[in-house]
Amino acid sequence: MNGIDWDLVRRSLLPLLEGLVRGTIPLTVITFVLGLALAVLLALMRLSGNPVVSGIARAYVSIIRGTPLLLQLFIIFFALPSLGVTLDPWPSAIIGLSLNVGAYASEAVRGAILAVPRGQWEAAMTVGMDRRTTLRRVVLPQASRIAVPPLSNTLISLVKDTSLVSAITVTELLRTAQQIAAPTFDFFTLYGLAAVYYWVVCLVLSFGQTRLETRLSRYVAA
């Protein structure tokens, strides 16, 4: 049992950073944005008065949350080709992660919309706003403040969940670590380093969450 191979650490820092900056971070950002758009759509579907529309959204969320993300990625990447749909690793990863984030975040968005007091809807109606304008200008701005803590959770989970796409051959932080570690057999050093990178990213995000919450609560009574 040797100690830590500091030379290997030094040589690995940049390649791992590249895996983070070119894989993990863009995957996180892209899929979070797409997933959030999907989440708002699903939340509005759930809240619509139409039972078919809300039923579709409910079923979607149930299926996505009821099956493993890794399995969903495998279906998209390995199983869809048998139906004639062949996707490259990156598009597969983006689709799989976005569909997944959308389902989880939709519950946070729905809860936040429901948490906006009924009086806000009524006040908007009495000054003449239609439903759409009320949602866009009155309800969603207030709901977005309420949704920051649960959505921050979703984002932080997503950062780590992106590591699953290494299993469908997308080169991100974890896969980079695997590739460097394989010929050296020094898994401890490489996986340890990767863990530190993930942790630092999540630390930064937690810090950002606190800042954002403070900023958004400026005009709200304690």
Next chain:
Amino acid sequence: MSAPLLEARGLTKSFGAVPVLRGVDVVVPAGSVTCLIGPSGSGKTTVLRSLNGLETPEAGTVRIGDVAVDWATRPGRRAVSALRDQSGMVFQAHNLFPHLTVLDNVTSGPVLAQHRDRAEARAEARDLLERVGLADKADAYPVQLSGGQQQRVGIARALATRPRVVLFDEPTSALDPELVGEVLRVMQSLAAEGWTMVVVTHEMRFARQVADQVLFLDGGVVVEQGPPSEVLVEPREARTRQFLQRLLDPL
């Protein structure tokens, strides 16, 4: 004599099996102030909210100006919002938009709903804020104001859409006693300017001094109505006398 500005006939509604309105008529001439009084659960707030479709009566009609809704025909969203656009509303809990400044609250109707010219709406909103004594608070957020100030912003917001009728739902009930006066004074000045107002209130002094007519409701019906000098001073009905007595002497 011309038709009254607002006319509601036969308003009927129940919550489940419990009837809350049992055929209520409200007739409001232009430029007059009508006060709805009565014990809690009497249906007065439900009447008020039926006038702008925040409640949906099962039967009865509401007409404001030349816009009418017959509730028995289950009118669609568009018909109800056409009626709602004829009035403005001041809520008991003010319901200001917390994420918007005072000025943006007041211009929310004109700009976001009526799509009027933004600069013009802002100028008009500043005039309204001046009128309710809050010209210096235009850039504040609602949370930075006192309850009385918030309610006065609510009044300015309701007036900004240039409604034909202003509906007040217990505008002072949620306020600390020392803040009630500033709101009532604003309402009194609006009445003097000729605004048509329907006010659900427990403020009997306001009703006596400002109202042109008072409707006393109990159990979902109008028990007694007339000028405040009659209904509030020499009520004919025993139920009205009893209610007023309790207000005067709660112990």
